[in-house]
Amino acid sequence: MSENRPLVETRNLCKYFDTPRGQLHAVEEVNLSIKAGETLGVVGESGCGKSTLGRVILRLIPPTRGEVYYEGENILEYRGKQLKKMHVNMQMIFQDPFTSLNPRLSISNIIAEPMKVCGLVRNRREMAERVRELMEVCGLPARYVNTYPHELDGGRRQRVGLARALAVDPKFIVCDEPVSALDVSIQAQILNLLMDLQEQKGVSYLFITHDLCVVRHISHQIMVMYMGQVVEFAEKNELFKNPLHPYTKALLSAIPTIDLSRRNRERQLLRGEVANPINPKPGCRFAPRCAYAAQECLEPQTLREVAPGHKVACWRCQG
Numbered sequence: 001m002s003e004n005r006p007l008v009e010t011r012n013l014c015k016y017f018d019t020p021r022g023q024l025h026a027v028e029e030v031n032l033s034i035k036a037g038e039t040l041g042v043v044g045e046s047g048c049g050k051s052t053l054g055r056v057i058l059r060l061i062p063p064t065r066g067e068v069y070y071e072g073e074n075i076l077e078y079r080g081k082q083l084k085k086m087h088v089n090m091q092m093i094f095q096d097p098f099t100s101l102n103p104r105l106s107i108s109n110i111i112a113e114p115m116k117v118c119g120l121v122r123n124r125r126e127m128a129e130r131v132r133e134l135m136e137v138c139g140l141p142a143r144y145v146n147t148y149p150h151e152l153d154g155g156r157r158q159r160v161g162l163a164r165a166l167a168v169d170p171k172f173i174v175c176d177e178p179v180s181a182l183d184v185s186i187q188a189q190i191l192n193l194l195m196d197l198q199e200q201k202g203v204s205y206l207f208i209t210h211d212l213c214v215v216r217h218i219s220h221q222i223m224v225m226y227m228g229q230v231v232e233f234a235e236k237n238e239l240f241k242n243p244l245h246p247y248t249k250a251l252l253s254a255i256p257t258i259d260l261s262r263r264n265r266e267r268q269l270l271r272g273e274v275a276n277p278i279n280p281k282p283g284c285r286f287a288p289r290c291a292y293a294a295q296e297c298l299e300p301q302t303l304r305e306v307a308p309g310h311k312v313a314c315w316r317c318q319g
């Protein structure tokens, strides 16, 4: 595989939910591309469609339309054996380490389960050996092997979730807010573990979070979502240095700072919540909260490249 070929790609990916009040556009025309060994961070407020995007990519729920490619193949067309292979390559780590582990299974059985499902080990001894190895990689002391999830704290549970995802040696992992439920000091440990694994094994991540400090730490590229749509996409340093979309700017200005010289800098606070995108109108979905809203915002906004690798969906920023 050539260096620059993407590992995972989506094309015009959409997911709509039928609700009693109309069609809810949770994910709208998302085009993304993740290279081997890299992390694409997805940020946006709660309800903007991040988890739905991750689920559709892993086929946990079907898309309304659009395509998902893994190494150039449309995985939405996969059936039977191919699907099994897909699950070996693509895994997920969930936000809540308290509900995402089966409380009735021991730690060793939780970690072993995906290997059993995918038929990856020949016998019990091999399985036990592999579980031991995964626990070590994820920083879980061997004494926990026969304990149950309720006996572990949040950080250790999330390490179990990670060991389970790694058990099949995936090349791509969707991390859905994997550290949001953890204390800050434990967050850093888990993030560093994920980054070490990336360096050693070349895993790619789609890393979902609402936390900009976390996304800055872990991502190569960042995608900003608002109400199901991508409003900005750029390389990490470029996005933090030169945010263009009014929504991205508002998000960045809301990061708490302890730098005293910046204390009086005006903060563009985001007012109100993200509304449910039910039967949305064609114009910019952020316009009702945007300080710069104008007549032009009633037109559909397209994501355009304004500098190499930097895309934004706002007519004001497109020169």
Ligand SMILES: Nc1ncnc2c1ncn2[C@@H]1O[C@H](COP(=O)(O)OP(=O)(O)O)[C@@H](O)[C@H]1O
Pocket: 017, 018, 019, 024, 026, 044, 045, 046, 047, 048, 049, 050, 051, 052, 053, 276, 277
């Ligand atoms: N199964 C579902 N049925 C109806 N609406 C849903 C369903 N799942 C998610 N939604 C809606 O889709 C939108 C995006 O949700 P979600 O992807 O969970 O956002 P995020 O992960 O960014 O917080 C929200 O408005 C949510 O209420």
Ligand SMILES: [Mg+2]
Pocket: 050, 051, 052
């Ligand atoms: Mg979510």
